[in-house]
Amino acid sequence: MDNIIERGRLYDYYGGLLTGHQRQIYEAVVYDDMSLSEIAAEHDISRQGVHDLIKRCDKQLARYEEALGLIKRDKNVDSKLDExxxxxxxKKIIHIIDEIKDML
Amino acid sequence: MDNIIERGRLYDYYGGLLTGHQRQIYEAVVYDDMSLSEIAAEHDISRQGVHDLIKRCDKQLARYEEALGLIKRDKNVDSKLDExxxxxxxKKIIHIIDEIKDML
Structure with missing residues (x-):
């Protein structure tokens, strides 16, 4: 789970199922690229605590995709749109295809 | 939440997040149209217990859609496909559109 794109995609789809606290810390590390120590100090938890939270979120997000498979499904939709x-x-059709791709 | 289509759709999308036990009972009631008393006898729980489980699942499924909004998003995708x-x-394009609609 070191792939930033895959992580971002999982978070885009399923981040809404995490708690507000998890989201705040996850975004700070994964999106804002803050260091674990910075986040730890800011939220008054240990560096290890931040590390564990991120790992737990990654696992949870991966489990959501395993259970629902919506990212995989949308990849197939995307290929069909390319066809x-x-x-x-x-040009109108091409434009609508772009609009749909933006939604996925 | 008495709309069978909406219920089915919510379950299609998010049923994978329920437990196996919840799914078994939910499907028996909502899809196989078994009575609460039948399910209760079969699973050795009270009729009220089945009733509460179904209600809890309905709420949970609705909350997943509230958090993720994927059904709503796919309705918009579907409209764009109609366009x-x-x-x-x-005809080839129409055929691919049908394929995509089957995925949604």
Whole structure:
């Protein structure tokens, strides 16, 4: 789970199922790239505590995808949209495809 | 939450987050249309216990959608696909749109 894109994607989909506290710390580390020590000091918990929380969140997010498979499904939808884009010469259609891709 | 379609849709998306026990009973009542008393006897719990479990699951499923909004998002994707279908005369594109709609 060292892949930042995969992490970001899991968080995009399932972050809403984490607690507010988890989200705050997770975002600080994964998105704002703050160090564990910085976060620890800011939230008055141990560095190890931050580390464990992040690990737990990663596992939880991965389990949500395992249970629901929505990221995998959307990857397939995305491929199908590419097929349409290849077949179509209509600019309006290409534009709508872009809109859908932005939603996924 | 008496709408069977909405219930089915919520379950399709988020049922994977319920426990196996919850799923078994929820499906028996909501999909197989068994009576609460039948399920209660089969699982050796009270009729009230089944009733409460179903209610709790309904609430939980609704909360997942509230937190993640993926059903709402997919409804928007579906509308956009309809727009493409209206614009396109290519049978191959229409076919791919159907495939995508089946995934949603």
């Amino acid at each position: 349409i884009a290849l077949l179509s010469k209509d | 493409i279908a209206l614009l396109s005369k290519d």
